[in-house]
Amino acid sequence: MFGLAFSGDIIFSGVVQGLVYALVAFGLVLIFRATGVINFAQGQIGAFGGYAMALLYLQYDIPYSVSMPLALATGVVLGVASELILRRLFTQPRLLLFVATLGITQLIQLLQLRLPIPDDLAGNVSYPTLLSGTWKPLGVSVTGPQITILIAAPILMLALTWLLQKSKFGRQVRATADNAPSAQLAGISIRAVSTKVWGLAGLLAVIAALLIAPVQGGNIAVVSSALGPKLLLLSLTAAMFGGMRSFNWTVVGGVIIGVVDMLLVTWGQTGDVPAGSNTVAIFLILLVLILTKGKSAGMTSGEWQLTTKMRAANEELRKHPLYRASTIVGIGALVAAAFLLPMMFDKPTDWLRYSEIPIWIIAALSVTVLTGWAGQLSLGQFGFVAIGAYFTVKFAEGLPIPVAILFGVVIGIIAALIVGVPALRIKGLFLAVITLGFGLMVRNWLIFNSALSGQGGIAKLDVNRAKGYKLLFWEIKGNNFQGVYWFCLLAMAIALVLVWQIRRTGVGRSIIAVRDNELTAAAYTVSPTAKKILAFAISGGLAALAGGLLPLLSAQAELSPLTGWFDVEQSLRVVAVAVVGGIASITGAVLGVIVIIALPILFDGTPQVKLFASGIGMLVVLLYFPGGLISILHSGRDMMLNWLAKRSGWEPKRNTQTGSVGSLASVKVHDESSKMPLIVTDVSVRFGGRVAVDNASISVKPGEIVGLIGTNGAGKSTLMNAISGFVPMSGSIELFGTEVSKMASPRRARLGMGRAFQNARLFSSLSVRETLMVALEARERSLLVPSMLSLPPSPQREKRKLKQANEIIGYLGLSRYADSLLGELSTGSRRIVELGALLALDSELLLLDEPTAGVAQRETEAFGPLIESIRKELGASILVIEHDMPMVMSISDRIYCLEAGCVIAEGDPASIRSNPAVIASYLGTDERAIARSDS
Numbered sequence: 001m002f003g004l005a006f007s008g009d010i011i012f013s014g015v016v017q018g019l020v021y022a023l024v025a026f027g028l029v030l031i032f033r034a035t036g037v038i039n040f041a042q043g044q045i046g047a048f049g050g051y052a053m054a055l056l057y058l059q060y061d062i063p064y065s066v067s068m069p070l071a072l073a074t075g076v077v078l079g080v081a082s083e084l085i086l087r088r089l090f091t092q093p094r095l096l097l098f099v100a101t102l103g104i105t106q107l108i109q110l111l112q113l114r115l116p117i118p119d120d121l122a123g124n125v126s127y128p129t130l131l132s133g134t135w136k137p138l139g140v141s142v143t144g145p146q147i148t149i150l151i152a153a154p155i156l157m158l159a160l161t162w163l164l165q166k167s168k169f170g171r172q173v174r175a176t177a178d179n180a181p182s183a184q185l186a187g188i189s190i191r192a193v194s195t196k197v198w199g200l201a202g203l204l205a206v207i208a209a210l211l212i213a214p215v216q217g218g219n220i221a222v223v224s225s226a227l228g229p230k231l232l233l234l235s236l237t238a239a240m241f242g243g244m245r246s247f248n249w250t251v252v253g254g255v256i257i258g259v260v261d262m263l264l265v266t267w268g269q270t271g272d273v274p275a276g277s278n279t280v281a282i283f284l285i286l287l288v289l290i291l292t293k294g295k296s297a298g299m300t301s302g303e304w305q306l307t308t309k310m311r312a313a314n315e316e317l318r319k320h321p322l323y324r325a326s327t328i329v330g331i332g333a334l335v336a337a338a339f340l341l342p343m344m345f346d347k348p349t350d351w352l353r354y355s356e357i358p359i360w361i362i363a364a365l366s367v368t369v370l371t372g373w374a375g376q377l378s379l380g381q382f383g384f385v386a387i388g389a390y391f392t393v394k395f396a397e398g399l400p401i402p403v404a405i406l407f408g409v410v411i412g413i414i415a416a417l418i419v420g421v422p423a424l425r426i427k428g429l430f431l432a433v434i435t436l437g438f439g440l441m442v443r444n445w446l447i448f449n450s451a452l453s454g455q456g457g458i459a460k461l462d463v464n465r466a467k468g469y470k471l472l473f474w475e476i477k478g479n480n481f482q483g484v485y486w487f488c489l490l491a492m493a494i495a496l497v498l499v500w501q502i503r504r505t506g507v508g509r510s511i512i513a514v515r516d517n518e519l520t521a522a523a524y525t526v527s528p529t530a531k532k533i534l535a536f537a538i539s540g541g542l543a544a545l546a547g548g549l550l551p552l553l554s555a556q557a558e559l560s561p562l563t564g565w566f567d568v569e570q571s572l573r574v575v576a577v578a579v580v581g582g583i584a585s586i587t588g589a590v591l592g593v594i595v596i597i598a599l600p601i602l603f604d605g606t607p608q609v610k611l612f613a614s615g616i617g618m619l620v621v622l623l624y625f626p627g628g629l630i631s632i633l634h635s636g637r638d639m640m641l642n643w644l645a646k647r648s649g650w651e652p653k654r655n656t657q658t659g660s661v662g663s664l665a666s667v668k669v670h671d672e673s674s675k676m677p678l679i680v681t682d683v684s685v686r687f688g689g690r691v692a693v694d695n696a697s698i699s700v701k702p703g704e705i706v707g708l709i710g711t712n713g714a715g716k717s718t719l720m721n722a723i724s725g726f727v728p729m730s731g732s733i734e735l736f737g738t739e740v741s742k743m744a745s746p747r748r749a750r751l752g753m754g755r756a757f758q759n760a761r762l763f764s765s766l767s768v769r770e771t772l773m774v775a776l777e778a779r780e781r782s783l784l785v786p787s788m789l790s791l792p793p794s795p796q797r798e799k800r801k802l803k804q805a806n807e808i809i810g811y812l813g814l815s816r817y818a819d820s821l822l823g824e825l826s827t828g829s830r831r832i833v834e835l836g837a838l839l840a841l842d843s844e845l846l847l848l849d850e851p852t853a854g855v856a857q858r859e860t861e862a863f864g865p866l867i868e869s870i871r872k873e874l875g876a877s878i879l880v881i882e883h884d885m886p887m888v889m890s891i892s893d894r895i896y897c898l899e900a901g902c903v904i905a906e907g908d909p910a911s912i913r914s915n916p917a918v919i920a921s922y923l924g925t926d927e928r929a930i931a932r933s934d935s
Contacts, residue, residue, distance in 0.1 A: 008140040010266050011259060013215070016146045018258020019153035020212040022251045024235035025242075026160055027201035027208075032244045033177045034197045035090070037097045038429050041082055041104040042205050043232030048112050049075045049206030050127075050213045055115060057128040064128060072206050078108060079202020083195050088623050090194070098429050099377070099579060100622050102572050106615025109569075113608050129214035145214035152211060156204070161247050173197060208235075229568040230279075233440055234261060236433055237282055240289040257282065276445030283437040287422060290430045322644060326637050334590065338489055342482070344602075351481035352553045353601060358492030359546045359553075360597045364577045364589035365499050366542035371575070372584035373508065374535035375515035377432040379571050380419075380439030384540045386447050386566040388412045388547025396551075402472055405491075405548035409541050416540020420533045436568065443566045471552070484552045491549060495542060498788045499586055502538065505798055506773065506782025509766065511535050512584075513774045516763040519726060522745040523755035524841060525778040534784065576614035580621045582628030584765070591629045675737040677702060677752075677845040677877040678723070683731035685715070685722050685901075692718040693729070694901040698879075700845065705871065705878045707892035709885075709912075711922055715901035716881045717758060720847050723879075724748065724755050735845065750778065754843025754876075758850045760830040764823030768814055768833050771822055772805040775840035779804075808836045827854040831863075835870055846870075848880040852887065860884055864891045889913065897922060 024042060031039045049071045056067035082104045089097045131144030164170035175183040176193050184190050212231070234257050241253025264278035341354060363385060370376050388408040395404035419438055426434060470476075472490070474483025502508045513521040514531040522528055550565055564570070577596050582588025596613040603609070621628055678700040685693040693715045700706045708716050722729040725745035733741050735751045749755070763771050780801065786794035809818050812832050822830060831851055838846055851867070852860040864887045871878055882888040888895065888909075895912040897905040899921045905912060912918055 008138070010262055012140050012142070013146070014259030014262030015255050016149050016258070017212060017215060017262060018238070018255035019149055019251070020208050020215075020254075021231070021234045021238045021257055022254025023153050023156060023204055023208040023211070024231060025239035025250045025254055026157065026247060027204035028235060028239045029242065029244055029247065029250055030160075030164075030173075030197055030204075031201050032239075034173055034194060035097075037101070038236070038244075038433065039082070039198075039201060040098065040101040040232065041078075041108060042201060043229060043235070044105045044108045045075055045078045045082075045202045046205035046209035046231065048078060048108050050209035051112055051115065053210055053213075054127060059116060064130065067128070068130075068210065071210065072203060075202040075204075075206030076199045077202070079198040079200070079205075080195055082202070083198035085619065085623075087191070087194070092626075096622065096626075098432065099575065100619060102379075102575060103615050103618035103622065105572065106569075106576065106611050107619065110608060110611040110615055113611065127213040127216070143215070145211070149211045149215070152207070156207065157247070157251060160200075160204075164247075169193075169196065229436070229440060233286075233433075233437055234258075234282060237286045237289065237437075240286060240433075257285070260285070274445065275448060276441070276443075279437070279441040279444040283434075283441040286437050287434060290426055290434060291422060322641060326641075330587070342485065348481050351485045355481075355485045355488040355549070355553055356601060357593060357598050358488040359549050360574070360577065360593045361492050361590055362495045362542055362546040362549075363574050364581070364593055365495055365586065366539040366546070367574055367578040368584065368586060368589045369499065369502075369511075369542065370535050370539035372578060372582075372588075373503075373511045373515060374532060374539075376532065376535065377429075377575075378435040378539070379432045379568070379575065380435035380437070380442070381539070381543050381574055382547075382566055382568075382571040383435070383439035383442035384412050384416060384543035385547035385550070385570075386439075386442045387415050388544030389550045389566075390446055390547075391544075392548040393551055400470065401552075402487075405545065408548040409544045412544020412547070413537045413541040415544075416536045417533060419540075420536030424529055424532060436571075439568050439571050443568070447566050476552075487552070488549050491545060495545060496586065496590075499538075499542070501788050501790055502784075503586060505787035505794060506777050506801070507534070507784055507787045509770050509774050510777060510782070512765055513763045513771075516765050517761055519745075520755075520757060520762055521774070522726075523724060523749055523757075524775045524837065525746050525749040526774065527744070527746045573610075573614050576618040580614070580617045580628060582630030585628065585630040587633075588628050588630035591633070595629065675702075676700070676734065677704075677736060678879065679732075679734040680719075680723060681732040681734075683719065683722055683729055683733065685718050685727055685729045692901055693722060695731070696898070696901065696903050698896050698903065698906070700877045700879050702877055703871070703875065704893045705867070705880065705891050707888040707895040707909075708879060708881045708898065709883075709888060709895060709918075709922060710898035714898040714922075716898055717849055718901075719898070720755075720849055720879070720881060724753070724847060749841070749843075752842075752844035754838040754841045754846045756831075756834045756838060756846070756848045756851055758853055758881075760827060760834050760854075762822045762830055762834060762837075764821065767819050767821055768825075768836075769802075769805050769809065769818045771833060772808055772836055772840045773801045775837035776801045776804055778841045804840065808839050811839075812836050831855060832866075835866065839870060839873065843874065844876050846874075846876050846878045846880075848878060848882075850881050850883065852882065852884050860887060863887065867891060 024046065027042055028038060031037065031042075052074050053067055053071035056062045056070055057064060062070070082101070085104065086097060086100050089100055129145045129148065131148050133144045135142045164173060172183070172188050172193050175186065175188060176190055180190055209231075235254075238254035238257050239250050241256070242249035260281055261278045264273060264281055267273040268275045268277055338358075342351070345351060345354070363381060366381055366384070367378070370378050370381075388405075388411070390408075391411045392401070392404045392408035395407040399407070419435070422431075422434060471483050471487040474486055476483050510521065510526045511531045511534065513524070513526055514528045518528040521531070573596070577592035578589055579592070580596055581590065581592025596610075596617055600609045600613055625632060627634075676699060678698070680696065680698045682695045682697055683693055684691065684695055696715070696719055698706070698708070698719075708719070710716050718727065721727045723733055725740070725743060725748050729741070731741070732739065735748060735753055738751060740748050740751065763774065766774065780793075780797045782797065783794065786792065806818075809815055812835070814829070814832065814836065817825060817829060817833075822833065825833070835851070848867070852863050855863070867878065867880070868891055870876070880888065880892070889912075890909075892909055894906065894908055896903055897912060897915070897918045899917075904917045904921060905915045907915065
């Protein structure tokens with residue numbers, strides 16, 4: 001068996017195909033190095049060029065010497081056109097640009113569907129090739145197309161390497177990739193370089209398609225389908241061998257991937273391994289590569305927000321009587337539509353067709369939770385849908401179908417937890433690549449595996465329609481499919497309510513907080529690890545629920561007519577649905593399904609209509625309405641309420657009362673302790689060979705304010721980060737008598753440590769009130785199941801958190817900003833909110849990192865008394881880093897001075913002011929640097 005599997009023919013074929021994968025990967029690496037984004041449309045550009053070649057050569061009898069350059073030109077044109085379309089987004093977060101390439105992919109698919117179909121498409125006409133024939137040197141079968149690859153691929157790779165390393169264009173590309181602003185100052189046209197790079201990448205994609213298509217064999221339809229997502233995934237895996245940077249390692253990776261893929265495909269055909277094992281192997285290789293090389297490629301940094309923040313409704317408008325009415329009217333309209341829609345059904349199978357709508361809404365909700373709330377982009381959601389469908393079918397063999405669906409949901413949650421573990425180390429684009437591989441693996445290995453799914457690789461739902469079966473209150477018998485529609489509608493309603501409940505409680509707020517700012521969330525006792533995994537679990541459960549409903553849609557009671565649901569393209573489509581509607585909005589998920597799914601179904605949409613709705617819709621929204629359709633709806637609502645308020649002379653009742661935090665002190669989590677709040681002994685922090693903190697020792701006594709001063713780069717913030725648990729360190733740190741050196745940051749926060757950060761970024765997508773309620777999680781943790789089902793103790797805890805948050809808002813004078821998003825506030829206002837969060841945490845040790853940075857002098861002067869007031873309210877001790885010497889000298893009981901990571905002085909403000917080492921290192925001799933200037 002193994003002798004045949006490892007024959008020279010198979011190895012040689014794998015090497016040849018691997019060279020083509022490397023060629024496609026060269027284009028991916030080129031664009032990534034120049035723009036920092038993975039061009040997901042790369043494979044589809046190649047597929048379009050390959051199809052165009054077949055059309056020109058076979059349909060129109062254009063000679064190969066003419067049709068090939070024309071096909072290559074399509075790659076250049078599509079690459080340049082993609083760059084021109086996406087140029088508007090180049091200043092946006094890389095993840096948003098990446099998602100836009102999904103829209104480009106679907107747009108190119110639409111263009112391909114609009115092309116004429118070759119007359120020989122369904123026949124056994126081989127793909128056109130430059131060389132034909134077969135030879136057997138050394139007993140290895142070598143074909144003409146393989147010789148073409150062996151000659152063309154290395155030449156092209158060497159030429160591209162020379163172009164990037166030795167030519168003027170290559171130097172411009174490298175300069176742009178390293179530092180675009182500096183390159184522009186040097187006279188390099190960034191836009192021109194970008195356009196050329198995208199055009200060159202498109203050319204490489206089509207060349208690769210023309211080279212590999214004849215090797216694939218079969219008719220034109222088989223070749224066209226082989227040039228899609230699988231080619232992209234294999235090429236991405238090859239590119240990862242070089243960390244998305246090295247061309248040499250990309251070639252090595254391409255050859256390895258080609259050989260592994262060819263071996264496992266051959267073994268699968270002979271029955272030695274299960275069908276689809278090649279995609280399992282590729283997924284595992286990709287996972288290992290990303291875990292080991294992802295950070296070196298620079299893809300785990302940056303902001304991974306998909307859309308701009310949705311503006312909160314004006315607080316005054318929220319008090320308008322019609323504000324709540326508008327929400328009720330919207331919900332009522334959707335409910336009415338769901339019940340009136342069956343009036344349009346003409347035949348029994350219409351009940352099944354329209355049952356797709358609630359299933360798509362459930363699937364879109366899974367994207368809302370994972371990508372919109374948690375910021376984790378998944379391109380494999382329909383892998384979880386497939387898992388739900390498969391296990392529902394399996395469990396239905398001995399259980400009622402509703403119970404089988406629930407078991408399928410449980411399996412989907414478990415699968416999501418397994419996939420979610422790598423997400424703890426992977427972020428943004430690489431996670432999208434991993435989930436793409438997961439979706440393809442599940443489709444090929446689970447659904448189409450005869451060993452797992454029966455003959456033909458298709459799992460069947462074993463029910464007898466003639467005899468009938470029950471779906472809760474509905475009986476499905478013969479051609480009576482009404483119960484399927486109502487059952488799917490009920491499942492959708494339950495999913496909507498559960499997700500809405502999660503969002504309005506601490507569980508949803510915490511997930512979004514982790515997405516916006518992991519460090520601050522951890523400082524507020526929220527575990528980023530737990531919330532990411534939780535988001536994956538919720539999302540996987542929702543996707544599996546959608547999958548569990550799918551087998552009900554087939555009149556033949558099997559999955560075979562529905563296998564197209566598990567293609568990778570469906571995972572891309574559901575992302576488009578969520579983005580078009582509003583990626584972080586529950587209502588947005590519904591709107592996206594209505595526009596992209598329901599309307600084409602309603603009007604008997606063709607594949608062209610579906611691709612137009614998703615591809616064009618996604619691009620238009622990303623380019624012009626980043627908040628999605630929901631942002632347009634909200635803007636229209638606010639405009640209408642403003643107009644009505646002005647016409648009627650309505651004014652909101654204003655609350656002029658100021659709250660008090662006295663009630664907060666009465667429910668303190670921590671009893672005041674006489675133990676030392678903080679003892680830091682011989683702490684050192686190193687980044688590579690650089691020493692940032694060198695054997696620093698400091699302490700903070702009960703009720704004391706301790707200042708930490710020093711020049712920029714002295715190690716102050718790094719020392720505070722070490723105390724907070726955000727950087728690796730050596731030495732000893734004690735909080736209230738507990739050694740915490742090995743503790744994660746959320747656990748340190750639960751001991752009574754509160755942290756304020758230098759940038760005061762907080763959670764830009766949450767309102768002031770929601771931010772304080774996130775901090776209040778430290779007092780009473782929100783639990784998932786009670787939050788979802790509104791069971792005790794969740795409702796009571798939410799009421800208490802709301803009351804306490806409002807008291808803090810009143811105490812700090814933030815009432816007018818209570819419902820404003822943090823991203824809309826000034827730095828000074830955000831810093832006050834940050835201090836309010838420390839009140840909510842009920843911290844006994846406050847770590848304040850430059851609380852007046854970016855604040856006007858008038859506000860700075862008010863910060864000192866405010867900090868002292870908060871110390872009294874909490875009975876807390878404070879360690880503060882500050883460059884404003886008048887303030888730090890006026891509020892501090894003791895001060896430490898750092899230089900080059902070492903503590904060079906410690907004492908009261910008077911002794912520090914006169915310390916020669918401090919004067920030489922930091923203060924200087926000018927009294928105006930220490931005393932407040934009146935000028």
